[in-house]
């Protein structure tokens with residue numbers, strides 16, 4: 001490219017808006033249908049385990065504490081999840097949805113990628129029973 005061509009490109013770009021954005025300081029509103037972290041609402045869950053069976057990535061575990069009392073804990077492995085939303089479609093009771101706000105899932109350790117949903121005391125009991133010392137899996141009620 002000739003110097004004159006480069007100079008005219010340079011001058012033109014001086015008066016243009018930058019094509020890039022200052023992420024993460026400036027964030028765009030995420031699209032409505034963005035598939036971010038999976039959320040689970042146990043209130044309507046029947047414990048059918050269809051979501052678990054249909055998950056192609058083996059990213060879900062439903063732990064049944066008391067089926068009659070509808071006490072379930074969902075263990076979600078976000079690091080295995082392919083964000084396909086198959087589980088969301090499979091659930092007839094609309095217990096699952098993919099957040100379009102929680103999509104920044106990078107972390108420096110593995111712990112935040114194992115998320116527990118359910119009753120706080122049930123989650124605590126499960127974590128105490130299975131978690132080795134020095135790990136703190138994320139828990140969400």
Ligand code: SF4
Nearest residue numbers: 055081082084085087
């Ligand atoms: S979104 Fe897909 S991969 Fe992720 S938990 Fe659901 S079925 Fe599994």
Ligand code: SF4
Nearest residue numbers: 045046048049051091
């Ligand atoms: S498919 Fe829905 S109702 Fe069945 S276990 Fe999963 S979350 Fe619960």
